[in-house]
Amino acid sequence: MLSGCLEKLGGSPRLLKATRTVRCSKCGFEFSLIYARAVACRGCPEAIIGCEYTRCPRCDNEFPINQVGIASSKKDTRVLATYTSAIFSSYYNDFGENPAR
Secondary structure: OHHHHHHHOOOOHHHHHHHOEEEOOOOOOEEEHHHHHHHOOOOOHHHHOOOOEEEOOOOOOEEEHHHHOOOOOHHHHHHHHHHHHHHHHHHHHHHOOOOOO
């Protein structure tokens, strides 16, 4: 539903992928990559430098982005990881917050 709204508003393909819901292979919890970066990856130094993994906010299971089907190639995985990292890096710079926990 969110993806459809973003698409109508002219959301970029990277934003659409980052907001797409994925399911944790361990506990079945559904979340978006951006939500995982904001909650489960907060404080991890890799989260703001383009980490190619995501972490489940519920059970803390970490797995590669390309494993959840939102990236079709190694390059696509890298672009998506860099994009989501840039969002939070920009947030921390804008509000003067430290990305550490």
